[in-house]
Structure formats: C-alpha cells, structure tokens
Amino acid sequence: xxxxxxxxxxxxxxxxxxxxxxxxxxxxxxxxxxxxxxxxxxxxxxxxxxxxxxxxxxxxxxxxxxxxxxxxxxxxxxxxxxxxxxxxxxxxxxxxxxxxxxxxxxxxxxxxxxxxxxxxxxxxxxxxxxxxxxxxxxxxxxxxxxxxxxxxxxxxxxxxxxxxxxxxxxx
Amino acid sequence: xxxxxxxxxxxxxxxxxxxxxxxxxxxxxxxxxxxxxxxxxxxxxxxxxxxxxxxxxx
Ligand SMILES: [Cu+2]
Numbered sequence: 001x002x003x004x005x006x007x008x009x010x011x012x013x014x015x016x017x018x019x020x021x022x023x024x025x026x027x028x029x030x031x032x033x034x035x036x037x038x039x040x041x042x043x044x045x046x047x048x049x050x051x052x053x054x055x056x057x058x059x060x061x062x063x064x065x066x067x068x069x070x071x072x073x074x075x076x077x078x079x080x081x082x083x084x085x086x087x088x089x090x091x092x093x094x095x096x097x098x099x100x101x102x103x104x105x106x107x108x109x110x111x112x113x114x115x116x117x118x119x120x121x122x123x124x125x126x127x128x129x130x131x132x133x134x135x136x137x138x139x140x141x142x143x144x145x146x147x148x149x150x151x152x153x154x155x156x157x158x159x160x161x162x163x164x165x166x167x168x169x170x171x
Numbered sequence: 172x173x174x175x176x177x178x179x180x181x182x183x184x185x186x187x188x189x190x191x192x193x194x195x196x197x198x199x200x201x202x203x204x205x206x207x208x209x210x211x212x213x214x215x216x217x218x219x220x221x222x223x224x225x226x227x228x229x
Contacts (some may be wrong), residue, residue: 006198016222020209024216030223093229108202110225125229134226 012110037114038123041095046118049099060086072096074103075115077145079136083152087161090127093125104139107153115140128155 003011028034049055054071058080063069070088071078075098086092096105096116103116114122116138127146136151 006194007204009198010201011172013201017205017208021212023213028221032226034221035227035229036229039219098181109223110219111223111227112225113227123229124224126227126229129206134224164195164216 036125041121041123043119044097044121046097048100049097052094056098057162060084060092065088068092070094070103074098074105074138074149076100076143077138077149079105079138079149079151083133083134083154085154085156085164086162088128088131088155091125091127093123096122096124101142102140103142103149104137106137106139108135108137110134112153113139131157132154 023137025057044052044055046094050141051078053071057160058066058073060070066087066089069084070084070092072084074096084094093104094112094114096114097120098116098118100118102118104113105116106113110126112124112126114124116122130154134153136153138146138149142149
C-alpha cells in the first residue's frame with residue numbers, strides 16, 4: 001500500500017499530539033500532584049448531620065503540623081462555617097457535604113471545585129499560598145436562592161488563625 | 172491548483188508511481204491547526220489550569 005508523504009506527516013503529527021496531551025496530564029499528576037476529588041469517603045446520613053462528629057459543628061481543625069481539615073456543610077442557601085478561615089502556606093483538606101440537595105463548592109477563580117451531594121462527602125486537599133480572601137460559590141442550581149448562595153474562604157496569617165481559634169469561639 | 176489536473180485523465184498515469192498530487196495548501200492548513208492546538212493546550216493546561224491558586228492535590 002502506498003501512503004502519500006503528506007499523509008505520513010500528519011499521521012505522525014497526530015500521534016505526537018496525543019503523546020503531548022497524555023504527557024502533560026501525566027506531568028500534572030507526577031509534578032504538581034494534581035488529583036481528582038476523592039471517592040474514598042464513606043456515605044453518611046444527610047438527615048443526621050447534627051449527630052455527625054465532623055459535620056454537627058462545621059469548623060476548621062488542625063490535624064498535623066501545618067495540616068488542617070475543614071468540615072463544611074452546604075445548605076439552601078449558604079455554607080457553614082462562613083467564612084471558612086484557614087492559615088496561609090498550609091495544606092488544607094476540605095470535607096464538604098450537603099444537608100438538603102445537590103450543591104456546588106467552588107472557590108472562585110481557583111481549582112478548588114467539587115460537587116456536593118447529600119449523603120456523600122466530597123474531599124479535596126489543596127495547598128494555600130499567601131493571605132487572600134476568596135469567594136465561595138455554589139455552581140449547581142439548588143433552588144430559588146441559588147443565586148445568593150455564597151460564602152468566603154479566607155486565607156489568613158498563622159498568627160491571625162491562632163488568635164481566632166484561641167480567643168474567640170471557645171468551642 | 173493545477174497539480175491535480177491529471178485526475179481528469181486517469182488512464183494516462185494509472186501506474187501510480189509518479190505521484191503528482193501534492194496538496195501543499197491542505198498540508199499548510201493542517202500545520203497551522205496543529206500549531207494552534209499545541210499552543211492552546213499549553214496555555215490552557217500549564218498557564219491557566221496549573222497557574223491558578225488552590226490546585227487540588229488529593
Ligand atoms: Cu447551592
């Protein structure tokens with residue numbers, strides 16, 4: 001079979017393109033460590049969040065040196081806690097669940113973005129950089145107040161974070 | 172454009188060894204598409220996606 005030279009060129013180019021795409025995704029996973037929303041979390045009872053260790057009291061907790069966990073509940077129409085306050089330059093794992101219908105959890109302008117499904121816990125881990133205030137929005141239509149459903153994720157200095165947790169709420 | 176005029180007289184060079192058909196315009200067009208694709212991908216993935224804050228790592 002005779003294959004025209006030009007055809008060989010664009011066959012080779014398309015193979016190269018596929019390898020480039022696969023290569024970048026592999027690089028993303030290996031280099032910066034890009035991961036998917038974890039599916040390893042156990043299902044929970046959306047109606048029983050008040051009896052749940054993590055979600056009866058939505059909060060941010062320190063779980064290791066410079067490692068934090070944020071337990072977040074989405075509801076019609078908002079997020080708890082509000083704002084979600086985390087320290088700068090740390091590793092934060094968000095556990096997000098819903099007490100009613102499907103919501104979205106999108107830290108505006110960032111890659112932190114997941115669906116929030118009642119009965120399921122969405123787990124995403126991110127690394128925070130410098131101090132910054134991010135908007136937090138629901139990106140799944142969830143009812144009449146969807147358009148006003150918003151929150152905040154505030155990345156604050158370590159000192160301010162410690163202040164808030166020692167001084168204020170007294171658990 | 173004139174290169175494929177021979178297509179009208181297929182009986183003449185049915186042997187096929189001497190290939191006159193060189194769609195250089197198509198090749199150029201595909202090359203341009205290719206470059207656009209690669210540049211867009213590099214921009215979308217490496218600059219827009221990986222460059223944003225709070226990259227999900229777990
Ligand atoms: Cu919502």
